[in-house]
Amino acid sequence: MANQAAERAGQLPPGEARYPDEPSTQDIISRDKVAAPGWVRSESYQFLGDEDISTDRYKDPDFAQREYDHLWTRTWQFACREENIPEVGDYYVYDIGRHSFIVTRVEDDKIQAYYNACLHRGTMLRAPGSEGYATEFKCPFHGWSWNIDGTNKNVLCDWDFPHVDRDKFTLPQVRVERLAGFVFINMDQDAPPLAEYLGPEFMAHLDAWKLENRYVHCHVSKVIPANWKLTMEAFMEAYHVIETHPQVAPSNADANSQYDIYGEHVNRFISSLGVVSPHLKGQVTEQDVVDQFTVGDASILGDADRTLAEGETARQRMADMMRVMFEQATNSDLSGVSDSELLDCFSYTVFPNTFLFAGISLPMVYRFRPVPDDHRKTIYEVLFLRPVPLDGECPETAECVHLDESQSFTEAEGMDPGFGEILDQDTENLFLQQRGIEASAKQGLTLGNYQEIRVRHFEQAVDRYVGGGA
């Protein structure tokens, strides 16, 4: 279009160009039968510069140390879901680097998080990565013990510790906030409250999703051979779809996806499904789009008849099918849900290490943590959240399945095979990218102004905490 020509001629401001002669995400969504809500129908892109992203952040152990000193200690992090600790005395150990916290329900409506270390000689009170139910937190070494509320319960041979004031030997806490069924912690006593940290726009989006009414249906973790930020960035754009996920492109508007940023800690994309990629324009019929639709929690569609009627669009058919099948499979009421929410991929980064997905067909949460002492490795977790069934009986919270580095995501129980394959494709690139960045003559990553804005926005937040880099 004229705009494109203008940009190529250098007249359009940077970041304003879009895929030429293609409908925008908003154009696609506006044609849907069941209209999308405001949080879908808005845009919030901003140009943030076009300098290269320095690569020391991915390969320098000192940079990783600065992250531990200044970033992980000062940010709000998703520690667990409320349904991981439904009853008083239930706990979940959240580890980040050398830090470890026991997140526990101390009253029906009160959750606290303690530094996971004995105040005698330091032994962990609970194993890292463990969860369970406790009547007390008793140290396995000399048996010092704490009540669920963190107060000291017992000091063995207290005659030998006249210098210990048991009232002062309460387990030190970090801050806890609960939001939409997620339990967040922050080590920084001076950090802004979570709602302020996330910003009013995102808070309004999250409020609309009602993720508190979901439960963990599937939980998988795998160690990925790349820096945690690089691993996250593999999921921040749909630009890679045509090359990395060729099987998805026939039913994904990849190159005309929408990218938005909200404040300092949240960004998102909307990537429409049931619509052919602009890269494949003219090569695929509407019937092909329906036939090849595999993305997400699609196992639920089973063998339903996908033959399109005259004039029917693939996207509308997919939305109609999804609505019926998901209602049946999850025993939930989706009548008020828009076609876009049923179909599309809404991927949000919540800084520093969580992705939240808003839709129905792609109901994931991702969490990324560096492997302690190895800045080239990441613990990547995928959770699927399904709506709590209408009959109100919440299925048991899925336990985490740990895959080893060589295993496929498709091997995890509860994982849709088509989605597992997509995750394999995403993560298989990462070993080569990490090693390539280390091998490169070029000391920076070059980013697209629009499609890779989330990467830049994210790294600018990293820089604000770590206080270095370009």
Added chain:
Amino acid sequence: MADLPRGAKKHAKIDDTWVLVCNVNDRLLAVSGVCSHQAKPLWNGRVRGGKITCPVHGARFDLETGEALDLPATKPIATYAVRVADDWVEVCVES
């Protein structure tokens, strides 16, 4: 059987052995009632997903295999055969 509806657990001393029987999704699983870590009673622990956590130090065991899943336990707990005869739950503690 009346004492062991779905989700319930029951402990008893048979000869000299503390035994814990759990009804996990309508299957009866019997294990040692004593934690392999420091011999604390396991029956105050909570059962989730076919596993029991010791409420004192946090050791966790698979109720089917007895396998220790979390530190500080490293050794399994015994598992026992269970049968139901005329509404009585019987556990075989012979080795």
